[in-house]
Each structure stands twice: as C-alpha cells, then as structure tokens.
Amino acid sequence: MNRVPGLLALLCVCVSSGALAQRKELTPATPEATCELTPALRLTMLGGGSFDLKEPALYYFSRSRSEVQVFVSQPEGATEPRLEAVGFWHLKSNCLISVDAKGVQYGSKLDCEDVEIEAKVNGSEVTIQTPEKDVVKVTWPSKESSSLGLRVTLQAEGNFRRVFGSLCGEYKNPPAAVPGKEAELRTLKRRSTVGPELKSHDSSVFRRLAEAQKRARGE
Helix, strand or coil: CCHHHHHHHHHHHHHHHHHCCECCCCCCCCCEEEEEECCCCEEECCCCCEEECCCCEEEEEECCCEEEEEEEECCCCCCCCEEEEEEEEECCCCEEEEEECCEEEECCHHHHHHCCCCEEEECCEEEEECCCCCEEEEECCCCCCCCCEEEEEEECCCCCCEEEECCCCCEECCCCECCCHHHHHHHHHHHCECCCCHHHCCCCHHHHHHHHHHHHCCC
C-alpha cells in the first residue's frame, strides 16, 4: 500500500521535469536572447523565468568581454525599491558607462571611442551596443525619483558559450533546461552583493567608473 504514494510522487517529478521549457540555443537561425527588468522590477531572465525583484542589492551578469551591473535601492522614506542605476564595463577596452535618472556618465570617453562604444540617447532611451553586437537599453523614468527600465539583448555572434551572474540567470550554449523559480531565486540571492555601500564595493562598476574619472582629471 505504501508503494502507491511513492509511485505517484515519482510520476509527478518526471512530469514536472519533462514539462520544463527549454532554453533557446543561440545560433545564426535564432540569434537573440533577452533579459528584461521593468520599472516595476519585474525580472524576466534569459531562460524565461519571471518574478518580482524586490530586494535592494547590486546584481550583475557577465560575458567573456563585458559586464552589466544593476543597482536596486530603496531610499529612506520610499515605500518601494527602484532600479536606480545601470553600469556597463567592456573589459578589454576598460570602457565604463553608467546610466541613472540624472543622465549618462563615462569613466573615460576615449576608452569607449577606441572600440566604438557609445551611449546613444534617443528621447527617454539610452542604448549601448558592444562590439559583439549585444545591446543594453535603459529607459529613463518621467520623474527622477522613479525607477529605470532595462532590456538586454544578447547575440550569438562570436564565441558565445555562457552568460553567468545574478541578474539574468545562467545561460549556457548549447542550452539546458530552465531551472525552477526557486532555484533561480537561490542563485540570484547567492550571487548578488547586499550591503550598505553597494556602489562602492570592490567589484562595483560604479566604483571603477568614479576612479577612471579621477584619473582622467589627473587626480
């Protein structure tokens, strides 16, 4: 009699595993994968999982040649967290760009010009395209105190193998099954940086950018 519940549980596990959506393999025929964080802090990961990102922290994702960091904060007196700033770092050139509600900043614009990277402003949108054809698009809010929006489109061009980090979820090529929501959340929390001085953390793109600006001024 005890075998029936066990068999039913096993059947449920098998059905659940088989029902998991598959990550799309990036090939010339299917060249793009997207990750999006809305102003309401609804996160859609590369693998397709979606949930609300409500924990103030410094989140990131990395590729072989670039890194994007996202600063989610909850200022004193605010009732909800917000996407305050997006930082971009092209590793080879050391091009550093940050976008917040006040505008766009470069670490050294010359470093970015050397590899033809520019933060192009069109109305309420800021678009950064890497030499590898990845596109980072930031949407400005109507009010400075409101949340930014972010959409990242990754391309299959070049030596695409893996994306990792806490923001967009791991993405391997060839693809693997999409993990469940709880697994994605555990990864997100484990790999994000949480603390009172998030933007000045040693690995922060925002800290690197501020240091590059000081060097450019001869300080």
